[in-house]
Amino acid sequence: MLMAQFADFTEVDKFVADFEHVVKHPIKERSSVYYTGVDLGTACTVVATLDENRRPVAGRYLYPEKPIVRDGMVVDYIGAVNIVRHMKEEIEEELGTELEFGAAAIPPGTDTLDGGAVKNVTESAGFTITNLQDEPTAANNLLNIKNGAVVDIGGGTTGISIIKDGKVIFTDDEATGGTHFSLVLAGAYKESFEEAELYKRDPKNHEEIFPVLRPTVQKVAQIIKDMVQGYDVDELVLVGGSCCLKGIEKEIESWTGIPTHKPQNPLFITPLGIALSCTDQPKF
Numbered sequence: 001m002l003m004a005q006f007a008d009f010t011e012v013d014k015f016v017a018d019f020e021h022v023v024k025h026p027i028k029e030r031s032s033v034y035y036t037g038v039d040l041g042t043a044c045t046v047v048a049t050l051d052e053n054r055r056p057v058a059g060r061y062l063y064p065e066k067p068i069v070r071d072g073m074v075v076d077y078i079g080a081v082n083i084v085r086h087m088k089e090e091i092e093e094e095l096g097t098e099l100e101f102g103a104a105a106i107p108p109g110t111d112t113l114d115g116g117a118v119k120n121v122t123e124s125a126g127f128t129i130t131n132l133q134d135e136p137t138a139a140n141n142l143l144n145i146k147n148g149a150v151v152d153i154g155g156g157t158t159g160i161s162i163i164k165d166g167k168v169i170f171t172d173d174e175a176t177g178g179t180h181f182s183l184v185l186a187g188a189y190k191e192s193f194e195e196a197e198l199y200k201r202d203p204k205n206h207e208e209i210f211p212v213l214r215p216t217v218q219k220v221a222q223i224i225k226d227m228v229q230g231y232d233v234d235e236l237v238l239v240g241g242s243c244c245l246k247g248i249e250k251e252i253e254s255w256t257g258i259p260t261h262k263p264q265n266p267l268f269i270t271p272l273g274i275a276l277s278c279t280d281q282p283k284f
Contacts, residue, residue: 006235007145009263015142016268019048019056026058026094027051034095036102037138037275038084038122042069042155043178043197044241045080046271047087049099054276058094060087061268071156071175072107074117084125102127103278105270107152108134108159108171119284129284131277136161137168139239141273143263148235151224151252152270153242155179158220160227172227176220178242181213188212206246217248221255228258238262239269 031051039046045068046061068080092099104122122129133141136150136159143150146166152159159173178200185196199205210217224236236258238249243266253260263269 006259007143007148007237007261009261012142012269013264015056015272016263016265019059019268019272020265022056023059023061026091027056028095030097031057033280034097034099034101035275035278035280036088036091036099036127037271037273037278038102038104038125038127039135039271039274040069040074040080040084040104040118040121041241042067042071042157044155044267045069045083045087046268047084047091048268048271048275049091049095050275050278056272056275058091059271060090061271062087069156070179072154072159072173073156074121077117077121080121081124084121088125088127099126100128101130101278101280103131103133103138103274104129105133105135105138105274105277107154107157107173108136108161109173128282130279130281131274131283133274133277134161134171134173135159135270136239137171138273138277139270140168141276142269143237143239143273145235145237148237149224149228149231149233150237150239153177153220153238153240153248154270155241158223160224162228162231162233170227170231174223174227176216176223177240180216180219181242181245184213184216185209200245203244203246210245210247213245214251217245217251218255221252224252225256228256233258236260239266241267243267
């Protein structure tokens with residue numbers, strides 16, 4: 001009997017660790033071309049830049065004071081443009097060059113609703129956009145899952161890409177994510193949403209808050225279970241900032257009955273996957 005071959009995150013974790021390092025210590029050696037990924041998140045916006053060898057050289061991430069995205073949709077266009085443009089300019093100053101090419105991503109199934117907004121934000125910030133994928137598919141540019149499902153649990157939505165023999169065969173998205181975790185915490189702890197959001201981000205608090213969040217995590221797990229119904233999915237791989245919650249993978253595995261894993265820091269998987277999708281050829 002053949003044993004299932006689950007994802008090996010050794011190289012993925014190293015790639016993410018390299019990115020975390022260059023955010024603070026950019027690599028300034030000149031590259032012939034730079035590839036940048038822009039991830040407009042509900043809770044966190046990330047800009048990741050790779051060199052000609054597709055290795056991380058610089059980046060920025062920011063938790064906006066006011067939401068620029070809600071449930072996967074851009075709700076503050078000007079704010080989003082200003083944030084991405086500022087991050088772009090900071091990286092350009094560090095590297096001593098202009099960043100021309102950029103790629104972006106959207107929740108699955110929202111291309112006709114909001115894909116244009118994300119594309120326009122990226123272009124208005126000064127990038128020539130070269131790719132626009134759905135978020136979990138973009139994440140798989142780094143994960144390289146051949147058979148299974150990539151689940152991107154962000155601040156506002158839970159999106160999925162089911163992959164068979166290296167090809168995406170199904171995508172879906174639903175508006176439930178980390179924002180709902182924070183709302184539940186705010187109610188339980190009788191504090192503001194902002195206070196709950198900050199408390200949730202601290203890993204030292206995860207064991208304490210998980211019992212409070214378990215019903216909401218189970219709701220996310222049921223969404224995933226419904227999405228994969230009818231498909232032969234051997235493994236779930238979790239990405240997105242909300243998957244930083246300690247123990248979330250065990251709860252989802254218990255609820256869905258599908259082996260569930262996550263890289264060491266799932267927050268940066270999608271933006272780095274977006275950067276890997278970037279080319280030097282305009283797409284639009």
